[in-house]
Amino acid sequence: xxxxxxxxxxxxxxxxxxxxxxxxxxxxxxxxxxxxxxxxxxxxxxxxxxxxxxxxxxxxxxxxxxxxxxxxxxxxxxxxxxxxxxxxxxxxxxxxxxxxxxxxxxxxxxxxxxxxxxxxxxxxxxxxxxxxxxxxxxxxxxxxxxx
Numbered sequence: 001x002x003x004x005x006x007x008x009x010x011x012x013x014x015x016x017x018x019x020x021x022x023x024x025x026x027x028x029x030x031x032x033x034x035x036x037x038x039x040x041x042x043x044x045x046x047x048x049x050x051x052x053x054x055x056x057x058x059x060x061x062x063x064x065x066x067x068x069x070x071x072x073x074x075x076x077x078x079x080x081x082x083x084x085x086x087x088x089x090x091x092x093x094x095x096x097x098x099x100x101x102x103x104x105x106x107x108x109x110x111x112x113x114x115x116x117x118x119x120x121x122x123x124x125x126x127x128x129x130x131x132x133x134x135x136x137x138x139x140x141x142x143x144x145x146x147x
Contacts, residue, residue: 003059019074024096026103032091047123070102
């Protein structure tokens with residue numbers, strides 16, 4: 001089970017291969033990418049910042065919880081920090097399990113809870129030059145993350 005914060009591109013092929021296992025009949029990979037539009041606002045880029053020690057601990061806790069709920073064989077969460085352009089992969093979640101239903105459920109749990117519980121902040125950079133920080137709990141703020 002691996003969790004990482006990266007300031008370099010996520011190698012999603014390596015992430016996928018790292019969870020493959022002869023005991024697993026299912027491997028699920030979720031990739032979050034930088035999209036061009038959020039609602040009616042056009043995005044030019046995203047910036048991610050995190051409280052690394054806590055983010056790593058929370059991501060590991062999520063994997064531990066997923067293993068308690070589903071027969072997860074392997075799981076990986078990797079999240080980018082820093083400046084990301086349109087189309088870049090910002091998060092990868094991969095899960096292997098004996099059966100697809102469990103792998104899908106565990107993967108969805110991991111990404112959904114990551115967005116709520118892990119202290120990673122996202123700054124939306126809009127085409128009009130404005131920016132907006134989004135907290136891990138999905139509340140928006142104009143304040144930057146803690147230093």
